[in-house]
Amino acid sequence: MTFSKRAWEIHSRSSWGAGESLLCVSIVPAKRENVGRVEETDTVELEGGDQEIDSQLADVSQAVWPWLQGGTRLTPWRRAFEPAALAPTAISTTPLPMADVEKKVIVTYADESQVWPVISDELLSRLPLRNLVWNSPLGSARANSSNATRNIPVLDIELKKFSPDMFPKAMPGSLYQSPYFLHLYLVNCDENDQYRATVKRQIQDWVNVVNNKKNQEWMIVYISSPESRAKSGLLKLGGNVYDKIKSDFNVRRESRCVKLKLSNDDGRNSESWNEFVAAMKEAILASFSQQIIQYEEDTRRLDSQRLMPGWNYCQYFVMKEGLSFAFELMGLYEEALVQYDELEAAFFQTLTEQGAPWFQKFGGTAAGDDSENILDLKRKPYRDMILQNTITIFDFRVYLFARQCFLLYTQNAPVDICQRAKLFITAFARNLHENETSLVPYFCESWVYSACMAVTRHCEELVAVSTSFTPQVISLYEGAKADLLQYARMQLDTLGVGSNLFPYSIHASLATDRVRKDGTPADGVQWAITNAELKAGLASVAAFDDLYLRITFKTLRSLECSMRARTMYLMKGDLAFLH
Incomplete structure (x- = not known):
């Protein structure tokens, strides 16, 4: 046949x-x-x-x-090519340290009436808030949509007791440090005399403190319990106190008061709680809209001054990042990502127009910079360095990319993470080569390898714990991951030649290419770089072959899952050549 x-x-x-x-x-x-x-x-x-x-x-x-x-x-592929040590290993479920401590929308409560213990359990049982609908006062932040309505399926909030000194000093981006969206004042008073004598003054003092702070929303919660009604003996009196509160504190047509009427009847009790939670949602969204408008006005004003003397990109970055933080707090991750994309575009535009006078130097000279986990937002105090205008271009670009990836991670978007990583790493590698005279030998190869492996490792963890990805998405993800792994493998080619561990004729041109611009050959690779995996792999021919095969087989598996046969066979050809 x-x-x-x-x-x-x-x-x-x-x-x-x-x-x-x-x-x-x-x-x-x-x-x-x-x-x-x-x-x-x-x-x-x-x-x-x-x-x-x-x-x-x-x-x-x-x-x-x-x-x-x-x-x-x-x-x-040949069985003889694949050592037993290269068998697939279990994916680590330890999360990468991408983000700072999780922040939540904070709702404060003032409790002069000592009624918080009565309602706290029931209120906590109704958290997190669900199904919020926000109408953006700015229109759509998405380029492909004109719909200004955003659905927030779940919103985590933190309840904290009110204190007059809890507000930090005002500063750009302060919303991220003090995300107070709503202040509640709890009232349980059924006597008109008591209200006039003490409660009204207490409420007014609290309102004054809150109103002195910028863009703070507040609401008075009148709580009527069966016990208090029985004690007063006159339900009408309780109603009169509530009417007086509304008359004294409602502003224009805005309702600043809500009544929570507790009842022994489960049906009526649930209805009253639903009304209270709905009022909370509306107040939080109103506060959010005010803060978004304020941030947008501030960033627009700073952007309009871009060509004026004294303008500072770092200050603009912090202000606009505050807008991104606000979106992130509310679970609007796509809108938060748009802010960073716009900041990235503004960076390159400013770089073209004015250079980079706000950055002290290019950077990349700190210990471990060549082997850093580029998704680790805790590795350096990036935001503090931006605020103090001491950040380098290297650290700034890494921080901006890490923030973009973090927001994509929250959206379960491993394909987008890998695709963005490929664009960023390849583009920034060119910048590293342009500045290689200030860097240690083979810094770029070590950084590219470390960056590619960090991104793929993080995405593997994301995919491993999710069951929502379709076969089509998995195929796209494996293809994008294969591109990163293949790019990392290319760095091994250069490092292997530089260390005389990969002296094959097919890579002869690499030895010529890797000569430093100052004319000094970039030898001593193992001692110049800090990536532990690369240092171990460059210790001997056997160690290098083991590392090279491990990366190659990992790439082959991704290529096969993404059905990229041509690239897969070309890579297998390299394996045959190696042996």
């Missing part, structure tokens, strides 16, 4: 000695099934000279035909 050439592809041909060659034949059935599963299978090896190999193809057809008829999927 004739063997169909469409059912197999030559994996690689390389010289193993005079007159000898080795072909690894990849068996790929026309019907692709179980694409997402990586299986260990056999590879047909043909040895001998070119003419001898041609004569063996007939035997190959007889050998592989049963497999082709059965539709078995064969993974075409």
Whole structure:
């Protein structure tokens, strides 16, 4: 039976000695099934000279035909190439330190009436708030949508007892440090005389403190319990006190008061609580809108002064980042990401127009910069350095990218993370090469490798704990991850040549390319870089081969899952050449 050439592809041909060659034949059935599963299978090896190999193809057809008829999927790499140590390992579930301590919207409560213990359990049982609908006062932040309505499925809030000295000093971006969105004053008073004598003055003092702070929303909660009504004996009196509170403190047509009427009847009690929670939602959204408008006005004003003397990009960044923090607090991650994208565009525009006078130097000279986890927002006090105008271009670009990735992570978007990472790492690598005279030898290769591996590791953890990704998304993700792994593998080529661990003719040009601009050869790779994995891999030929194979097989698995056959076979050719 004739063997169909469409059912197999030559994996690689390389010289193993005079007159000898080795072909690894990849068996790929026309019907692709179980694409997402990586299986260990056999590879047909043909040895001998070119003419001898041609004569063996007939035997190959007889050998592989049963497999082709059965539709078995064969993974075409040599078992001998894959050490036992390179078997797939369990993915770590330890989260990467991407973000600072989680922040929540804070709602404060003042409790002169000592009624908080009565309502606290019931209120906490109704948190987090759900199904909030926010109408943006700015219109849509999305370029592809004109809808200004945002749905917030879940909003975590933190309840904190009010204190007059709890407000921090005003500063750009202070919303992130003190996210007070709503202040509640709890009242439980059924006597008109008591209200006039003490309660009214207490409420007014509290309102004055809150109103002295910028963009603070407040609400008075009148609590009427069965016990207080029984004690007073006159339900009408309680109602009169509430009416007086509304008359004294409602501002224009804005309702600043809500009544929480507790009852022993579960139905009535639930209805009263629902009204109170709805009022809380409305007040929090109103406060959010005020803060968004304020941030937008401030950032627009600063942006309009861009070409004026004394304008500072770092100050503009902090202000606009405060807007992003506000969106993030409310769970509006897409809108938060838009702010960072606009900041990135503004950075490059400013760099073109005015250079970078706000950055002291390029950077990249701190210990461990070449091996840093670029998604770790805690590695350096980035925001403090921006506030103090002491941040370097290197640290700023890393921080901006890490914030973008964090917001994509919150949206379960590993494909977008990998795709953005590829664009950022490849572009920033060019900047590193342009500034390599101020960096240690092979800094760029070490940084690129470390960055690619950090992003892929983080995305693997995200995918491992999620069950919502479709096969199509997984395929796109594996393809994007393969690009990063392949880029990391390219750095091993350069490092291997520089360390004389990879002296093959196919990479001869790399040895010429990796000469420092000052004319000094970039040797001593192992001592120049700080990435522990790379240092161990460059310790010997065996260690380098082990690392190189590990990255290659990891890349091959991703290429197979994404059905990128051509790239996969080219990479397997490199494996055959290595051996």
